[in-house]
Amino acid sequence: MSWMAWTTPSALFFIGIACILIGMTYWEIVSPCVARKGFFPMETTRGDRLFISLLSAAFIHLGFIGFTEFTIWLPFTVAIIWLLIVMKWG
Amino acid sequence: MNKPHSNKAWFLVLPVFILVAFSAIVPLMTVVNYSLQDIFDVSTRYFVGTEWYREILNDSRLQDSLVRQFIFSGSVLLIEIPLGIGVALMMPKSGKWSVISLLVLALPLLVPLNVVGTIWQIFGRADIGLFGWALNAIGIDYNYAANPIDAWLTVLLMDVWHWTSLVALLSFSGLRAIPDAYYQAASIDRASAWAVFRYIQLPKLKSVLLIGVLLRFMDSFMIYTEPFVLTGGGPGNSTTFLSQALTKMAVGQFDIGPAGAFSIIYFLIILLVSWLFYTAMTHSDNK
Numbered sequence: 001m002s003w004m005a006w007t008t009p010s011a012l013f014f015i016g017i018a019c020i021l022i023g024m025t026y027w028e029i030v031s032p033c034v035a036r037k038g039f040f041p042m043e044t045t046r047g048d049r050l051f052i053s054l055l056s057a058a059f060i061h062l063g064f065i066g067f068t069e070f071t072i073w074l075p076f077t078v079a080i081i082w083l084l085i086v087m088k089w090g
Numbered sequence: 091m092n093k094p095h096s097n098k099a100w101f102l103v104l105p106v107f108i109l110v111a112f113s114a115i116v117p118l119m120t121v122v123n124y125s126l127q128d129i130f131d132v133s134t135r136y137f138v139g140t141e142w143y144r145e146i147l148n149d150s151r152l153q154d155s156l157v158r159q160f161i162f163s164g165s166v167l168l169i170e171i172p173l174g175i176g177v178a179l180m181m182p183k184s185g186k187w188s189v190i191s192l193l194v195l196a197l198p199l200l201v202p203l204n205v206v207g208t209i210w211q212i213f214g215r216a217d218i219g220l221f222g223w224a225l226n227a228i229g230i231d232y233n234y235a236a237n238p239i240d241a242w243l244t245v246l247l248m249d250v251w252h253w254t255s256l257v258a259l260l261s262f263s264g265l266r267a268i269p270d271a272y273y274q275a276a277s278i279d280r281a282s283a284w285a286v287f288r289y290i291q292l293p294k295l296k297s298v299l300l301i302g303v304l305l306r307f308m309d310s311f312m313i314y315t316e317p318f319v320l321t322g323g324g325p326g327n328s329t330t331f332l333s334q335a336l337t338k339m340a341v342g343q344f345d346i347g348p349a350g351a352f353s354i355i356y357f358l359i360i361l362l363v364s365w366l367f368y369t370a371m372t373h374s375d376n377k
Binding site: 002003004005006007009010013014029041042051055058059061062065066067072 | 097116119120122123124126127129132135137139140143144147148355358361362365369373
């Protein structure tokens with residue numbers, strides 16, 4: 001695995017993503033979701049909302065990193081809040 | 091009736107998942123790891139956090155490449171999709187000529203990418219190329235090696251020549267799948283040719299066009315070989331697209347860290363735009 005040039009932060013990041021996917025799979029088995037319409041213009045399932053949240057989180061981070069001098073924890077917090085909003089009302 | 095519900099069928103997806111893991115997921119994870127480090131070799135590497143991302147996002151050359159890339163992909167879609175549909179509509183519906191048309195259309199798709207670049211490189215030359223020579227003979231000062239606009243037009247024309255067939259073939263298959271009953275109903279209603287196209291053919295083509303738009307967007311957004319062979323990214327940097335800028339950085343300069351960050355940003359843009367296309371087209375289907 002050394003050829004993959006792992007670092008602790010990137011390992012934590014991928015473990016986090018894997019935990020989210022496992023958690024979502026378990027949630028889907030326990031309580032299968034039904035597509036619904038929230039504030040997005042289209043119907044979304046739980047998985048759609050997670051995908052939208054993760055993709056937006058990537059761009060939120062890029063925006064903060066590229067164009068501001070703020071610490072990385074600020075876009076991380078914004079992304080978490082956005083994820084919760086999308087999962088609940090999206 | 092209560093149907094037994096089993097998720098065991100998901101195990102059938104496992105081989106594909108393993109294949110994709112090795113061909114896409116593991117390499118992508120590796121690129122993420124690279125993008126966070128300054129790498130000299132496997133044992134000599136330093137964690138730099140988000141530094142490469144900051145540098146890439148503020149690099150004016152890469153911003154210019156991104157703008158060029160969007161203009162190129164937008165132009166490709168605006169030309170190839172309507173042209174492909176037009177060609178498909180004009181093709182003979184059956185018989186010998188239909189087969190011949192299909193064969194002729196398939197020919198450009200069979201030509202390897204570097205050969206396409208070479209064909210157009212020679213074709214566009216003013217001294218020995220038919221296209222370049224003919225334009226100059228009728229008084230148009232055309233030189234793709236010196237004039238950025240000429241270079242752009244040649245790259246665009248080359249892509250249209252190479253890939254419009256794909257859209258035409260997809261559209262043709264979509265058109266052939268429309269049952270005759272629709273056309274019979276339209277002729278009873280005395281629908282015009284435009285009405286038939288607008289209300290029967292175009293809606294029925296939606297699913298194949300979705301594939302066509304996605305394929306052409308992703309492919310044109312990742313274009314590398316043809317412009318590299320034809321213009322080498324020049325004159326100046328006028329036809330240097332994202333993949334060429336990335337290759338220069340990763341393979342030419344061996345800047346693995348910044349190239350990793352560049353790749354991730356590139357990937358995210360393709361993912362976002364493809365998702366937007368997909369959602370917009372499937373969403374309009376459900377309205």
